[in-house]
Amino acid sequence: MPGMQFGIFTVGDVTEDPTTGTTITEHERIKATVAIALKAEEIGLDVFATGEHHNPPFTPSSPTTLLGYIAARTERLILSTSTTLITTDDPVKIAEDFSVLQHLSDGRTDVMLGRGNTGPVYPWFGKDIRAAVPLTVENYGLLRRLWREPVVNWNGKFRTPLQGFTLAPQPLDGVPPFVWHGSIRTPEVAELAAFYGDGFFANHIFWPASHTQRMVRLYRERFAHYGHGGPEQAIVGLGGQIFMRRNSQDAVAEFRPYFDNAPVYGHGPSMEEFTELTPLTVGSPQQVIERTLGFRDYVGDYQRQLFLVDHAGLPLKTVLEQLDLLGEEVIPVLRKEFAIGRPESVPDAPTHGALVAAAAAHTSPGAAGHNDE
């Protein structure tokens, strides 16, 4: 999958279907999530990503368990999170969980880190939200060392010290999973991603495009500032949110009750206003194609596009139909069109294979260097 990667990301919400008044069980939601992931591979998507949440109405509290199960039933799909909570999860456990997942999936694993957490969640994991930013910096600094150094001696503020710790298993082929940093609104996350030369994923879907443009520009500038390459060489991912039917009026009529009642945006701006201000696209496959290609106008050529398709109480059958349309009519065109005019200097989306090759060529000049040690 050279060039760009396309995929879906889920929050795993259990939401009442407003058109029928029925709510699926947590069990049904988890099974539906698996069915959606398998469908993603079937239609030729590159990535499936799950959020991490620790409270109802969300189900994905244990992402690597879910992704490990999906890994066993797929061949090509890259399995990621969107996001893993770097503030409240123990970095040692993150390192172990993703290392095992990387082995099981033969390298089809990356991780998206985020703070994304509300106040009440922190104490459930023994942490204090007032330290969210320093926790992020310290935990991620440790995670990087756990994945890179055979024996780690470490001292920090938020965790008991490590003495003579060796991660088991070591990362597959000695190459850690590629790390994205996911952000809805904070510039700190862009700075963190830029500092380490990691990927930056702009959630995109809950804020106006102008905001995303500003964050991505900042990330690209700071990526160059920290010496990882030119701004166009930074690794950018974007979220998106779509509902399609062949006939655009059908899409609008069918999605409206879901939009109007969705916990995240119902009862506020109209669907039309929300569509204008954010990347939400409700319409025909052609409209989704045009809108998505337009993202490049304000973030530049980028590496990964993830769509949200399975929330707000949409039934599984409808979601699978969305994926059929995505696979048949949208993704092939997006792959072709995004490749046109893409400068040579813009990196392909990261894969395990490419990272292994890059590590082998590490001595060659121009190989991505890190200045963080």
Add this chain to the structure above:
Amino acid sequence: MTKLVVVSGGLREPSTTRLLADRITASVVEQLEQQGVRPETTVIELRRYGRAIIDAMLAGFPSTELEDVFGQVAAADGLIAVTPAFNASFSGLFKSFFDVLPEETLEDMPVLIGATGGTDRHSLVLEHALRPMFSYLHAVVSPRGVYAATDDFGAGDSATRLGERIEKAASDYVRMLRSCGVRTPRDPFGEDLAEMAHLLGNASAS
């Protein structure tokens, strides 16, 4: 150039609240001009943004139009804020506007507060509702606000007395505004970034 923004929470047309806001503004402008300062004033009628304010509260981000209004407030050197008194407080719309306005916008902002009501028994709304809210937002609230009840628009000398109160409040405010000088709006985006860069610098140095 001194930029004044006037926020009026009046709901009707014509609006007593807007009328009071205009009279306060006129007095402030007149006194500034007497001191050789020619201010630029912008009036924001909240009714026009009623839906946008509630949408911003529910969606978590403002419409383009409302974001422009936020920008005008942020760029101001001084704010004149006037609300009708509802149920012993400011109106819900007035409060909601300041609830969705980015938190740091009013830091160090010289503010002149005003309110209108059916009777003068509500006049302490200025001290019990408006002043604490603006203090909380780290604005610099002028010591004298203006409250106008229906009776103030009656016959006799009540109108004269309202005029005098406006003039005194404007005089206090002008003195404060001029002492505060040119205002530099906060840049929380840049501040967050600098804090993170600092933390990362420390982390990699240790």
